[in-house]
Amino acid sequence: MVNSHGSHILVDYTSFFTSAKDIGQLLLSIMEQAIDNSDARRVHSHVEIFDGVTSPPGFAAAVLLDESHLTAHCYSDKGWLAIDCFTCGGTNAESIVDEIHQRLLILSPDIKLENRTTASRFLHGGE
Numbered sequence: 233m234v235n236s237h238g239s240h241i242l243v244d245y246t247s248f249f250t251s252a253k254d255i256g257q258l259l260l261s262i263m264e265q266a267i268d269n270s271d272a273r274r275v276h277s278h279v280e281i282f283d284g285v286t287s288p289p290g291f292a293a294a295v296l297l298d299e300s301h302l303t304a305h306c307y308s309d310k311g312w313l314a315i316d317c318f319t320c321g322g323t324n325a326e327s328i329v330d331e332i333h334q335r336l337l338i339l340s341p342d343i344k345l346e347n348r349t350t351a352s353r354f355l356h357g358g359e
Contacts, residue, residue, distance in 0.1 A: 236352035238300065238320035241329045244347040248306065248313040250340045255308070256281045256291030258339075263295050263302050266331040272323045273298045284309070299323050313343075320354060 252258050260279040267274045279293040290306040300318040315332060319325040329348075336343055 233357070235356055235358070237354035237356065238318065238352070239325045240318045240351045240353045241316075241325050242347070242349045242351075243315040243317075243329060243333070243345070245313040245315075245336070245343050246311055246346055247342045247344045248308075248311045248336070248340050249342065252339055255339075256293060256306070259291070259304050259306070260293040260295070262332060262335045263293060263304060266328045266335075267295055267297065267302060269331060270319075270323060270328050272319055272328070297323075302328065318353065326350070 256279045260277055264274060264277055274295055275298055276296040277294070279291055281291045282289055288307050288309065290308040291304075292306075293304045295302040297319065299320040301316070302318075303316045304313065305316075306313045313336075315329060317325045317329050319328070333345070
């Protein structure tokens with residue numbers, strides 16, 4: 233029998249357009265709140281904004297956890313947003329991603345969920 237000790241959720245959105253100012257920082261704050269509302273322990277957070285000059289416009293945001301990570305990557309000119317949530321142990325990655333999804337629907341009502349994939353991680357045969 234194969235057991236797991238974590239889960240990994242990958243989510244892809246299109247039509248993520250919003251008039252909110254500083255959307256990268258705002259999304260990082262939403263991610264931090266979702267982590268703080270879970271059993272995960274946040275250890276570091278950072279957002280990098282890309283201006284479209286040397287990189288496509290958008291941002292990358294990361295919240296490092298003692299259990300793994302939560303990231304978001306956005307191509308703002310295309311409306312593409314990808315969320316990656318990897319948690320270990322008993323931390324419920326589904327509830328973290330669900331909370332972020334609900335907040336995204338408010339920020340960008342026309343956002344479209346293209347794909348949501350969940351995989352078991354740290355597969356092992358026993359204790």
